[in-house]
Amino acid sequence: MPTCLQKQLCGALGSGGAGPPVGGALGLGVDESPRSMCMNDESSFLSCTTLNILAPIYKRLNQEGSSLESHCRESWLIRNERILELLVREKSSIICLQEFWLGNEELVRLYEDGLSAAGYGMFKLARTNNRGDGLFTAYRTDGLEVMDYSEILFYDCGDRVAQFLHMKSDHRSSLQELLVVNTHLLFPHNSNFCLIRLRQVYKILDYLEKYIEKLQLSPMPIILCGDWNGSKRGQVYKFLRARGFVSSYDMAHQYTDSDADSHRWVSHRNHRGNICGVDFIWLLNPSKHQRPLSECWKEAVFMIMKAKLLEMGIKDEKDTIEFFECEDATEDDLVPFEKFQHALNRLGLMDEDSEGLTTPEIEDLLQSTAPENTGFMTYGELKTLLNLHQAEPMSSCLLKDKLDDSTYLCKDTIPASPIPAKANSNNGLSSGDCLYSRKVVPVEGMTTMKIADDIVEKHPCSDFDVKDAHLFPPEVEQGFWPDSYSLSDHAFLTAVFSISPTVLTA
Known part of the structure; x- marks a missing residue:
């Protein structure tokens, strides 16, 4: 042999x-x-x-x-x-x-x-x-x-x-x-x-x-x-x-x-x-x-959101409005934090097991990009950022970075066990917390x-x-x-x- x-x-x-x-x-x-x-x-x-x-x-x-x-x-x-x-x-x-x-x-x-x-x-x-x-x-x-x-x-x-x-x-x-x-x-x-x-x-x-x-x-x-x-x-x-x-x-x-x-x-x-x-x-x-x-960070995250919406079959403005629970809102109304957070949760972007978006990150995403607005973005800005009515020709491939687990399994499939918080004493976590550096x-x-x-x-x-x-x-x-x-x-x-x-x- x-x-x-x-x-x-x-x-x-x-x-x-x-x-x-x-x-x-x-x-x-x-x-x-x-x-x-x-x-x-x-x-x-x-x-x-x-x-x-x-x-x-x-x-x-x-x-x-x-x-x-x-x-x-x-x-x-x-x-x-x-x-x-x-x-x-x-x-x-x-x-x-x-x-x-x-x-x-x-x-x-x-x-x-x-x-x-x-x-x-x-x-x-x-x-x-x-x-x-x-x-x-x-x-x-x-x-x-x-x-x-x-x-x-x-x-x-x-x-x-x-x-x-x-x-x-x-x-x-x-x-x-x-x-x-x-x-x-x-x-x-x-x-x-x-x-x-x-x-x-x-x-x-x-x-x-x-x-x-x-x-x-x-x-x-x-x-x-x-x-x-x-x-x-x-x-x-x-x-x-x-x-x-x-x-x-x-x-x-x-x-x-x-x-x-x-x-x-x-x-x-x-x-x-x-x-x-x-x-x-x-x-x-x-x-x-x-x-x-x-x-650039915000743009990239919204692209992931867009891809997930497209995967769920949400391709137009009407479906988007319903998904974000804003049927009665006007273009100038501010997006409430709770509704935005709920939508992210439905998209699977807040799963703590895989380190989803944190509260500070969500607040940052919600910040208005308009110079005259120093608070949260409006529904009009949200629809513009998602830009669903102009889906790219390769929209179905926006998540190709995922490389489909069924055909492209990684060598490194062993889940990480928690690291003791003392390994990073400056992160502000209590000694009983698992160490996931959630800071951007x-x-x-x-x-x-x-x-x-x-x-x-x-x-x-x-x-x-x-x-x-x-x-x-x-x-x-x-x-x-x-x-x-x-x-x-x-x-x-x-x-x-x-x-x-x-x-x-x-």
């Missing part, structure tokens, strides 16, 4: 057990290719690779899921040695890994020793509640300096976290600074989980805004990396696009936000064979005008480590240009998943940015 290693080795290394040719990892080609030369070019390039490496505690060795790779050392070791080899060969400036098995010291040492020998510094962060996996971020010490590092703990039902790095390029022609985030968002098991994921992104962006404001930093490029557990058709994607972020891969390949371009590439295949593009390297340049964060603004609970003393130095920061982006294995760029690839259930995604020389003024 073949061992678990024999079952996995052929697929992990490709057909016949042969890996990619030397110099061809991740699409680099030979050493003279522009991609492999980018870090040595005088023009100053910066590259970033993100990969969900599929923690052995989640990797199934059979279709039934009765055998996990974590029980087969030879299997996970050879697979991760191969992943590490490809990462070292890629020579990216920044490496962001998700589902990093922090519960296994041997695997941690494998990556720490290998990347340290290749000239990388690194940070690791476990998910809360002893989940076993977490995040791992590495950076090239010969080109980058970490000025500050923070750990963002969401304390939600998915025990998700994020790593934040304030970095400075050491290129001779540039004193460019940038902010980098590595994260792995919650999987949308149901539509309420989409709301939690929006809240996770909101917390990240809000933390970035407060960090820049507190230190009075000049605007600088922001790079968000990771497994976002949602496609281009989902609300998280639309939320980030509304804030001015661009998907580096789509920018490099001139893909749009249209439905036609939403399936041109994939980056993930689950154990049932379903494929989707869920891994992103987002870029926000300092010159990009940003809409207010609260405005999570300044408390952040762990920050100051690395450099010159953080508050102000340097003008230039925009980044997306010069290239590629996926490995290359077949996923055409929307196909090769059966011969099993290093992970996610593809490698790399983006290369050019850094314009910074002109210092006296």
Whole structure:
């Protein structure tokens, strides 16, 4: 009977057990290719690779899921040695890994020793509640300096976290600074989980805004990396696009936000064979005008409400009026809090088991957007925000971010147990409460480590240009998943940015 290693080795290394040719990892080609030369070019390039490496505690060795790779050392070791080899060969400036098995010291040492020998510094962060996996971020010490590092703990039902790095390029022609985030968002098991994921992104962006404001930093490029557990058709994607972020891969390949371009590439295949593009390297340049964060949040939540109304068959103004119990109200009447709350409850957006909308969030949603109105919105404003009479052609797909549990089950299906409140003593919860950080603004609970003393130095920061982006294995760029690839259930995604020389003024 073949061992678990024999079952996995052929697929992990490709057909016949042969890996990619030397110099061809991740699409680099030979050493003279522009991609492999980018870090040595005088023009100053910066590259970033993100990969969900599929923690052995989640990797199934059979279709039934009765055998996990974590029980087969030879299997996970050879697979991760191969992943590490490809990462070292890629020579990216920044490496962001998700589902990093922090519960296994041997695997941690494998990556720490290998990347340290290749000239990388690194940070690791476990998910809360002893989940076993977490995040791992590495950076090239010969080109980058970490000025500050923070750990963002969401304390939600998915025990998700994020790593934040304030970095400075050491290129001779540039004193460019940038902010980098590595994260792995919650999987949308149901539509309420989409709301939690929006809240996770909101917390990240809000933390970035407060960090820049507190230190009075000049605007600088922001790079968000990771497994976002949602496609281009989902609300998280639309939320980030509304804030001015661009998907580096789509920018490099001139893909749009249209439905036609939403399936041109994939980056993930689950154990049932379903494929989707869920891994992103987002870029926000300092010159990009940003809409207010609260405005984008409100818009995204109302889009979820609209999708749920459409799912319930409520497609016109008359049905909407009846649903919100406002048959006798005029356009100028204010929406009562109790009726709005009742409607949200009927939509399933207040389910405490899946962290539905909180009272402060509902009050914020109800705030009028009209300059002349400082209180709650009117029924006229509500109908305009829902805009049901102009349903998008893809209205039935507004909740595609949910990715239908019946066909796209997540690996991480174990429900989170409550975290003791003492784990986050600043959140105001009593010791008897379960720790769910219900705040939209999570300044408390952040762990920050100051690395450099010159953080508050102000340097003008230039925009980044997306010069290239590629996926490995290359077949996923055409929307196909090769059966011969099993290093992970996610593809490698790399983006290369050019850094314009910074002109210092006296």
